[in-house]
Amino acid sequence: MSRASRLLDLLQLLRRHRAPVAGPELARALGISLRTLYRDVATLRAQGADISGDPGLGYVLRPGFTLPPLNLSEDEIEALVLGARWVAARGDARLGAAAEDAVAKVRAVLPEALRESVDAVTLTVPGVQAAMTVVDVAGIRAAIRKEHKIAIAYRDERGALTRRTVWPLLIGFFERVMVLAAWCELRRDYRGFRVDRIAECEVTATRYPRQRKVMVAEWREKQHVVAAARN
Template identity: 35%
Template sequence: MRRSDRLSEIIEIVQDGRLHLARDIAERLEVSVRTIYRDFDTLVASGIPIDGERGVGYMLREPVFLPPMNLSLLELEALHLGMAIVAQAADEELQTASASLTKKIEKVATANGAAPKNWGFGVYPFAQAKLGFQHMPRIRTAIRNREKLLLDYRSLENRISSRIVWPLQIEFWGRVWTMTCWCETRGDFRSFRIDHIVICKRTGDYFEDQQGRRLDDYLAKVDAEMEQGIERN
């Protein structure tokens, strides 16, 4: 998370007028308590009306209004549709973020007259895709931290294999999520359907960018094969 995003998130957290401990905010944002202390110092120095001190807690004295969004109704509908899909067809972490974002959008949009009341979309769950949602938070964290994962994977032929992989990217294909990786076991790039992952474990081992094993290398390889008319299995 970028520092500017984290500062905005901290403001959102303390908007409720309650006292918040730095350690609770640090745990929620997955940073150190010292980082949160520095962030509060920055916010106070910039004029944000925050009361508190280290070891006691922090609270907002008065509401803070973030810059308004200038979106058309069509843009709002597109954004709302995306949030509705995430709210029904994603893991708990993303569902929580989607609900929070939707409330912010609706609050601002209806306040400035950009959207009428009772607008938006309803989306029904994707049953097959939800099978893999339990693994999504761990995969996203591993991609951010460049941590190797141990997978037990069930193929389309219903065979189980174990792999050590370097997770590079998650892709969504309408009803199915896949994970593109460098597979140590096979010594090549592989894409795995996340709903076919039986077990996904952290290894505690990390990887660094290596020529020929990066996401850019994978994308270049796919482009080259498409140009040559090679169908990937």
């Protein structure tokens, strides 16, 4: 492996982690010595990468450093295009358009030899008849990013309508439906709401009082406990 490739691999490895990563862990992942890792970190810093940390404390890459022109492998191109096609087939209209735009941008900056790989990708996503939604899913996604409460009118499987204020956390995409994971003020607990059963939705100007990332961690832990109990 060339040194340039190794430096790019180190950047990609750091980008996968939000918390500091120990030097020995990075060195093992890259198959290099700890001494070489320290030299590579110093080189990237000299080139403008904002890498915080020191030996014994771990390293983290701060946002803002721009990679050189894209140099993707054919496998990476296929993974990106496949993911974009999946989103386009199952996401809301705005998200689907964003997926197509993202692929177009990637294609535009690829070396000419790799551009054909985008069009000739060997993987595909089967079409599905997704459940129809009547609310603006893009608005729900915006509320999640801003950590704002939403007021919804929700129909259960029997058609009974309830009005609730929920704290939206995540949208899960399944084969035919989308499910909103949220804290429900009515039930005072985490709940899942099928988006196609939300009859009305209003994004409020009120932020919910807890950090979303903390609540997502709690929600994931609850899912693990429920899954373990079923097994």
